[in-house]
Amino acid sequence: MVRFLKNIYLTNRFFIFVGSVCVLFVLGYFFPVFGALAKILLLALAVCMSTDVLLLFYPGQAVEASRELPKRLSNGDPNPITISLQHYYPFEIGLNIIDELPFQFQKRDHNFEGSLAPKKRTEISYKLTPTQRGSYSFGALNIYVSSPLGLTERRYRFDEEQEVPVYPSFIQMRQFELYAISDRLQDIGIKKIRRIGHTMEFDQIREYVRGDDVRSINWKATARAGDLMVNQYRDERSQQMYSVIDTGRVMKMPFEGLQLLDYAINSSLAISNIALTKQDKAGLITFGDQGCKIIPAQKKRTHLYNIQEALYNVDTDFMESNFNRLLTFMHSKISQRSLILLYTNFQTIESMKRKLPILQQLASKHLLVSIFFVNTELDDLLQSTPESEEEIYIKTIAEKFNYEKKGIVKMLNRHGIQTILTRPQDLSINTINKYLELKARGLI
Missing domain, CATH: 3.40.50.410 (von Willebrand factor, type A domain)
Structure with missing residues (x-):
């Protein structure tokens, strides 16, 4: 029961509904018709909320999610992070994903909002740029799911306490x-x-290419091959x-x-x-x-x-x-x-x-x-x-x-x-x- 209560959250829509009912009850004190309407809406709210909770919790573990981290992060560079999510609800769900980042980033509102069609899989990618070397600890991946009624949300938690080191770039x-190889x-x-003279070691003889130093032409090899050939040197x-x-x-x-x-x-x-x-x-x-x-x-x-x-x-x-x-x-x-x-x-x-x-x-x-x-x-x-x-x-x-x-x-x-x-x-x-x-x- 405690676990159930910890994973259920009330949305802004619920509080707007409750606030409207409260206003109607106040007006009902002066005008009885508003009081009767408030009681009807309160009953409707209770029914809708019960239905909403049933839709979210009856399927059991209906969401699977994971955070995919590289083995290490590169300091001073944008590093890609991917969140994979699959759900099995038979209706379109609303999503609010809150990823608990390491304290070094000083971000407490790193979230993604959206919706997902019935029984679909999606991936969300973002980039992090660390500025300190060391070990970075990621917290939980929190997934808040809402039904089309939108009165409550169910929370799922995944991938707690993941650590990844940040290495030099x-x-x-x-x-x-x-770029050096190519x-x-x-x-x-x-x-x-521009190389000064030929202080490098001899590497090979190859065909002349426009831009080569004409002083590197190998005339003996040119005479044998019938094409211009040059000596190639290496450092x-x-x-x-x-x-x-x-x-x-x-x-x-x-x-x-x-x-x-x-x-x-x-x-x-x-x-x-x-x-x-x-x-x-x-x-x-x-x-x-x-x-x-x-x-x-x-x-x-x-x-x-x-x-x-x-x-x-x-x-x-x-x-x-x-x-x-x-x-x-x-x-x-x-x-x-x-x-x-x-x-x-x-x-x-x-x-x-x-x-x-x-x-x-x-x-x-x-x-x-x-x-x-x-x-x-x-x-x-x-x-x-x-x-x-x-x-x-x-x-x-x-x-x-x-x-x-x-x-x-x-x-x-x-x-x-x-x-x-x-x-x-x-x-x-x-x-x-x-x-x-x-x-x-x-x-x-």
């Missing part, structure tokens, strides 16, 4: 991999880099690349829902996958105030799983990162000259100058690329027209920050350190561009 990683990276903003392989991620408090700054750390993590996963696709060795280093962790560089495709699992657990420690400890750690762990992609964020020239001697020492042994971020929150201020003294002051400060970022780039370049100053949203594309550029120039 593997959707973005697969997207870049697909040689269409320029379609998503990856620049086509040197087994080169070592490390993504080095600063987990200090400077990476806690949020942009469009994601922290800078999450942008760096997503980019590291994407560039590691591209490096492994190019048959280079990819590794990972994270550092903060307390210590450093390393995933040694390897070229096996299965190594990407190790990098992904390590990135899943990375978090900031809200402290100032220790670059001296990073320098000592890298000297002891990395003996081969490598490409170092350092994800950090310099807010001022002074903060960069304190770390510059360490960066110079790293650049003397490795090819160092320092990656930091444009503050996109300042864009509106920089483009606005100030109308008061306060707005002039705020815009001046914004221009100062913007000027200092460009000054940091120039100072690092003067000391032989490659740089990427990028919007957080463009981080992965700009990082892959730089990686392909350095390989094309034979600098790695």
Whole structure:
């Protein structure tokens, strides 16, 4: 009986009906005819409600539903979720589906309303975009069913306590991999880099295609084949690349829902996958105030799983990162000259100058690329027209920050350190561009 009462709900139509009856009873106090009409309507309401409850509860378990979740969600990307529903009522039903989302989304009114023909099956799809890594717990899937009378609803509950982990953006990683394999990276903003000379390994001889470098024509093969033939080269392989991620408090700054750390993590996963696709060795280093962790560089495709699992657990420690400890750690762990992609964020020239001697020492042994971020929150201020003294002051400060970022780039370049100053949203594309550029120039 308790279970029955818990699953029955009164609708707005019922309360409107009851309210109308109450008004008629009040009027019946002054005009008896309204009182008689109120009693008739009250009896009709009781009969209709009993019929409604019987229609909804007599068939037993007349609704089957399930929430179909992927094995894991991709951080920062829209992830598809599907609700499948089948009902066996012999009449058209009204539906109100409330899906209890994880608390990280802060949504308490995620519902779908509609109707469904007799004994039909349907699927409802929606997308969720998580902005934090970790375990997400879904609550119950609540289905509220009403008959054509619409006075009451019956509740069904399914799929309680489903959990799914949110990993770094593997959707973005697969997207870049697909374009890299099909040689269409320029379609998503990856620049086509002109190769300087022939510093690559010989791959094969193939037919000439319009656009090929005429200096690559193999005249002996052309004479034998009777058609223009060119030498095709491939990039040197087994080169070592490390993504080095600063987990200090400077990476806690949020942009469009994601922290800078999450942008760096997503980019590291994407560039590691591209490096492994190019048959280079990819590794990972994270550092903060307390210590450093390393995933040694390897070229096996299965190594990407190790990098992904390590990135899943990375978090900031809200402290100032220790670059001296990073320098000592890298000297002891990395003996081969490598490409170092350092994800950090310099807010001022002074903060960069304190770390510059360490960066110079790293650049003397490795090819160092320092990656930091444009503050996109300042864009509106920089483009606005100030109308008061306060707005002039705020815009001046914004221009100062913007000027200092460009000054940091120039100072690092003067000391032989490659740089990427990028919007957080463009981080992965700009990082892959730089990686392909350095390989094309034979600098790695």
